[in-house]
Amino acid sequence: MSTPFPLTGPVGVLLEQDVDTDIIYPARFLLLTDKHGLGQYAFSDRRNDGDFPLPLDASRPILVAGANFGCGSSREHAVWALHDFGIRAIIAPSFGEIFYTNCTRNGIVPICLPQDVVAALAARDGETLTVDLEACRVTGEGLDPIEFDISAGHREALLNGWDETDRIVALYGEQIDAYERRQQAGGLWL
Amino acid sequence: MGRTLYEKLWDAHVVAEDGDNTLIYIDRHLLHEVSTPQSFEILRQGGHGVRRPERQLAVADHSVPTQDRAQGIADPQARDQIALLERNCAEFGIEYLALDSADQGIVHVVGPEQGFTLPGLTIVCGDSHTSTHGAFGALAFGIGASECGTVMATQCLSQSKAKTMRVTFEGRLAAGVSAKDMALAFINAVGAAGAVGHAVEFAGEAVSALSMEGRMTLCNMVIEAGSRTGLIAPDATTFAYVEGRERAPQGADFGKACAYWRTLASDADAVFDREIVIDASAIAPFITYGTRPDQSVPVDGRIPASGEADDKALRYMGVSAEQPMDALAIDHVFIGSCTNGRIEDLRAAASIAHGRKVAEGVRALVVPGSGRVKQQAEAEGLDRIFVDAGFEWREPGCSLCVAMNNDRLPAGARCASTSNRNFEGRQGAGARTHLMSPAMAAAAAITGRITDIRSMAR
Ligand code: SF4
Numbered sequence: 210m211s212t213p214f215p216l217t218g219p220v221g222v223l224l225e226q227d228v229d230t231d232i233i234y235p236a237r238f239l240l241l242t243d244k245h246g247l248g249q250y251a252f253s254d255r256r257n258d259g260d261f262p263l264p265l266d267a268s269r270p271i272l273v274a275g276a277n278f279g280c281g282s283s284r285e286h287a288v289w290a291l292h293d294f295g296i297r298a299i300i301a302p303s304f305g306e307i308f309y310t311n312c313t314r315n316g317i318v319p320i321c322l323p324q325d326v327v328a329a330l331a332a333r334d335g336e337t338l339t340v341d342l343e344a345c346r347v348t349g350e351g352l353d354p355i356e357f358d359i360s361a362g363h364r365e366a367l368l369n370g371w372d373e374t375d376r377i378v379a380l381y382g383e384q385i386d387a388y389e390r391r392q393q394a395g396g397l398w399l
Numbered sequence: 400m401g402r403t404l405y406e407k408l409w410d411a412h413v414v415a416e417d418g419d420n421t422l423i424y425i426d427r428h429l430l431h432e433v434s435t436p437q438s439f440e441i442l443r444q445g446g447h448g449v450r451r452p453e454r455q456l457a458v459a460d461h462s463v464p465t466q467d468r469a470q471g472i473a474d475p476q477a478r479d480q481i482a483l484l485e486r487n488c489a490e491f492g493i494e495y496l497a498l499d500s501a502d503q504g505i506v507h508v509v510g511p512e513q514g515f516t517l518p519g520l521t522i523v524c525g526d527s528h529t530s531t532h533g534a535f536g537a538l539a540f541g542i543g544a545s546e547c548g549t550v551m552a553t554q555c556l557s558q559s560k561a562k563t564m565r566v567t568f569e570g571r572l573a574a575g576v577s578a579k580d581m582a583l584a585f586i587n588a589v590g591a592a593g594a595v596g597h598a599v600e601f602a603g604e605a606v607s608a609l610s611m612e613g614r615m616t617l618c619n620m621v622i623e624a625g626s627r628t629g630l631i632a633p634d635a636t637t638f639a640y641v642e643g644r645e646r647a648p649q650g651a652d653f654g655k656a657c658a659y660w661r662t663l664a665s666d667a668d669a670v671f672d673r674e675i676v677i678d679a680s681a682i683a684p685f686i687t688y689g690t691r692p693d694q695s696v697p698v699d700g701r702i703p704a705s706g707e708a709d710d711k712a713l714r715y716m717g718v719s720a721e722q723p724m725d726a727l728a729i730d731h732v733f734i735g736s737c738t739n740g741r742i743e744d745l746r747a748a749a750s751i752a753h754g755r756k757v758a759e760g761v762r763a764l765v766v767p768g769s770g771r772v773k774q775q776a777e778a779e780g781l782d783r784i785f786v787d788a789g790f791e792w793r794e795p796g797c798s799l800c801v802a803m804n805n806d807r808l809p810a811g812a813r814c815a816s817t818s819n820r821n822f823e824g825r826q827g828a829g830a831r832t833h834l835m836s837p838a839m840a841a842a843a844a845i846t847g848r849i850t851d852i853r854s855m856a857r
Contacts, residue, residue, distance in 0.1 A: 227591055231820070231823070231824060235828070236802060236825070237803060239461070240433075241476070242437070242480055243436075244437045244544075254823065254824050254828050277625065280591065280592065280625060283542060283543055284433075284543075285544040288543075303592060305625070306595060306596070306625070307527060307541055307542065307543055310546065311543040311545065315545070361418050362557060372445060373545070373546075374445055374549045377422065377549065377553045377557065378553060380417075381553075384415040385422075385553060385554065385555055388414045
């Protein structure tokens, strides 16, 4: 899935820490075997709380979130649901690692920024920001541009919408063959 | 400079440098019904086959019913999902362990007990508790469904190398204290995100003294501290467990394999990015009070004072700051999961249940981790002990660890659970989960309250 970058849109804020993938996508919906149309289940057990801070109309492509966002279960459904919910970039002090990778595979840019920077961005709930993945920069009106780090591999994949499987097959087919030959020669029990 | 166990496993699996990442070879892939439907779709859409079908092993566990299986699966969604796994495996030539076979069980119980899990391998599964297999000195980590597709097509993943953390448990555990308590104490010490980005190696006297079952419990829960990978160096205990299992190397090959496996331990001069030392002899039975696995206290402790405690979590859990954990009333008990659904766990629970009765108003489930664990338990008469005491004895599966099948708790229920996550809604929307060891959960079933196992052990 490729997303047009730079991405400009209003910010949604969910600053709670340790929002796990069970909260993002409760387990009972894991029985679905499709990855499309899952946005309606995002935050199912939270969305009707009076204090749930995100609008439910897919109008906030940039999410500013609390530390350790997406921790817990590896369920990629959490990312598919957020994507379907309109989210294309998540800015947080830290992420669950599997969730982070799942984002990069599905057209959502995970952006790690220091706690105080995230807190400052959170004050801009509803305002418009721009995520420029080409330049690795977050910009907005009256905001000093904020640089962020993302691995070159993830950045390229997100920018080009590359399929990781196709990429590995195309670039490393021979090396994989060679590795398997070496392994066969060495370890009989494999 | 010497290398750590993690670095040795990593180096042995490098296929190519891939920009700022590394392409590593994946030796084994475990599949279950929930995380793979979309992975197989990726294969179809990309026109890929499965590169090495014999390196994959599939089993249904998350959504399977744990009773009345002869009648088939009542929930049509679960039935379709499990049937889809079976069809996908048939189409792509992957071995599938059928639901009616004694080999069926939770992926992380089945892999080790069949010798599919071995020291020195890289092992992945679309499940965050894949770290369990690190107990054998294998580099094992959970991945997403898209990555599962990539692994089936290429046997490879592009990864960045983790930092290393060694957690040394010095001294011996006291009576009534188990690997689960070590895991909860570790998570409490570093925090729910404390090990993000690190491969965690467990070492020290108390770790060496653990059985393979205990080591799996410990490695299983590193993800609750944010790490994808837990590791323990393979030793005589490991080799004794692996020897003779049907998918493990046999005869002369086994000897050769052991010689290699012995070289994997971290070198004496290896340097870790972080070192943590925990006094094992001072660990008490641990129990969680909140909605994150690091929100825990020793059973004789109190919930932290207001301000320090997470008020939202306390509200959800229906507990208050500074409340003692001991004697808190529970109404449900779950003994099982990939954390504590192995034979040793059932023995520990049965030793408490023996000759006693489940308290009135308490519903207690024992769900073995696999068909083989179930058979072994029945051969030892553990099922009788549980049933006589008033526990329900079920068929193997994830059950109340994830509440995807028909085992679900009602809102407001309070459960003493041997599983690994006390997240909001994990055992059913609005249900409250307290994580603890199997012996502690059995004790809670008997008294109807959180109970210090050390006051009940015989
Ligand atoms: S028992 Fe629980 S943690 Fe383990 S694989 Fe099943 S759902 Fe996941």
